[in-house]
Amino acid sequence: MTDLISVFDRIDGYRDEIIQLQRNLTARVALGPDNGGRGEHEKTAYINSLLETLKPDILHEVKAPDKRAHNGYRPNLIAKWEGRQKAPMVWVLSHSDIVPPGDLSLWETDPYELMVDGDRIVGRGVEDNQHGFVSSYLGLKAILDSGQPLKRSVGLVIVADEETGSDYGLRYVLRHHKAYFRPEDLIIVPDAGNEEGTMIEVAEKSMLWLKFVVTGRQCHASTPHKGKNSLSGTAKLILALEELNDRFDLIDPLFRPSQSTFAPTKSEGNVPNVNTIPGKNIFYVDCRLLPQYSVDEVLSASREIAASISSETDLQIEVEPVHRQDAAPPTSPNAPVVEALAGSIKRVTGRQGKAMGIGGGTVAAFFRKEGLPAAVWSTCPDSAHQPNEYCLIPDIITDAKIFACLYQGEYDRDTT
Ligand SMILES: [Zn+2]
Numbered sequence: 001m002t003d004l005i006s007v008f009d010r011i012d013g014y015r016d017e018i019i020q021l022q023r024n025l026t027a028r029v030a031l032g033p034d035n036g037g038r039g040e041h042e043k044t045a046y047i048n049s050l051l052e053t054l055k056p057d058i059l060h061e062v063k064a065p066d067k068r069a070h071n072g073y074r075p076n077l078i079a080k081w082e083g084r085q086k087a088p089m090v091w092v093l094s095h096s097d098i099v100p101p102g103d104l105s106l107w108e109t110d111p112y113e114l115m116v117d118g119d120r121i122v123g124r125g126v127e128d129n130q131h132g133f134v135s136s137y138l139g140l141k142a143i144l145d146s147g148q149p150l151k152r153s154v155g156l157v158i159v160a161d162e163e164t165g166s167d168y169g170l171r172y173v174l175r176h177h178k179a180y181f182r183p184e185d186l187i188i189v190p191d192a193g194n195e196e197g198t199m200i201e202v203a204e205k206s207m208l209w210l211k212f213v214v215t216g217r218q219c220h221a222s223t224p225h226k227g228k229n230s231l232s233g234t235a236k237l238i239l240a241l242e243e244l245n246d247r248f249d250l251i252d253p254l255f256r257p258s259q260s261t262f263a264p265t266k267s268e269g270n271v272p273n274v275n276t277i278p279g280k281n282i283f284y285v286d287c288r289l290l291p292q293y294s295v296d297e298v299l300s301a302s303r304e305i306a307a308s309i310s311s312e313t314d315l316q317i318e319v320e321p322v323h324r325q326d327a328a329p330p331t332s333p334n335a336p337v338v339e340a341l342a343g344s345i346k347r348v349t350g351r352q353g354k355a356m357g358i359g360g361g362t363v364a365a366f367f368r369k370e371g372l373p374a375a376v377w378s379t380c381p382d383s384a385h386q387p388n389e390y391c392l393i394p395d396i397i398t399d400a401k402i403f404a405c406l407y408q409g410e411y412d413r414d415t416t
Pocket of ligand 1: 095129162
């Protein structure tokens with residue numbers, strides 16, 4: 001038995017350390033080229049220096065070539081500490097990149113300067129995904145600093161490019177260094193969660209983003225009969241597309257929400273003035289599909305609906321998929337990683353973890369596609385991508401303890 005209580009005591013004393021780490025991480029702006037930045041180098045170099053202080057057995061920088069980025073590459077890190085037991089080992093994957101702050105007038109403070117208000121810390125990246133790195137790192141540091149032997153081998157992976165497709169992040173790492181990971185390893189991605197820390201995400205919906213181009217004929221608004229109003233046609237089409245909810249109405253209680261969703265989202269500007277009938281209107285629909293449905297099925301249903309509105313309105317309508325991500329095979333709700341997480345949550349908070357499916361978009365899907373069962377989990381208020389993004393210091397402390405349980409293999413085995 002290791003002395004987890006003394007490890008927990010150490011973690012309880014990490015408040016100042018958490019603030020310091022979060023401040024330094026937030027100040028090192030890690031924006032990828034697709035988000036108007038030059039990459040994650042400064043932040044990753046800082047993380048590298050933190051990992052070095054814990055004397056890893058392996059510390060490997062994986063450089064994904066990207067001409068647009070500083071020095072022509074995007075930095076990824078793989079660090080590993082050997083434990084006493086052969087298997088299973090624990091991997092925790094966090095991402096270094098952030099999304100831009102968006103409209104600065106919506107922020108109450110400078111997004112890149114940490115603001116601490118009691119237990120709340122505010123800044124771009126503090127939750128997404130610095131919370132994940134800081135908690136997994138401090139859980140390990142507490143064990144190593146306590147002088148106790150590390151029971152399981154532990155790997156921390158810090159990837160670039162999570163927010164813009166992962167081509168230079170996890171996908172690159174898996175393409176070139178998949179051998180680090182084995183199917184029996186416990187792979188955790190602390191990049192989504194709920195306030196109670198009970199949501200263990202094991203499955204994702206397929207993603208399909210559709211672009212609709214509605215073309216009519218522009219004319220003066222005082223003589224609408226001389227044109228074909230693409231905006232009116234768009235309105236009809238958006239309402240008609242609600243039929244997708246009825247056609248694909250399966251309910252799967254593993255998921256939240258439990259059905260497929262079809263949400264009209266972005267609308268491109270049409271005419272700059274009020275007195276012109278728009279000849280062209282472009283909008284998008286974000287579809288999240290239960291894995292029971294094929295993406296192609298939904299694509300052809302959308303085209304069918306568009307065709308019927310086209311013949312009804314005499315407008316030309318094109319439907320184009322601009323992004324699709326077919327769902328990866330889910331991690332089993334009974335997989336060892338789910339049981340280990342649920343047991344550790346129980347041990348630390350007394351709460352009951354629950355396997356669930358979500359709308360999609362986490363990097364865990366890339367592991368799952370390679371036959372590596374991964375679970376997404378963290379205790380967080382879910383303020384990612386919002387202005388005034390924040391996280392709570394007690395949540396980071398809780399999650400650091402949960403990671404310590406996982407690293408030492410000490411948790412409740414019976415969580416039913
Ligand atoms: Zn994230």
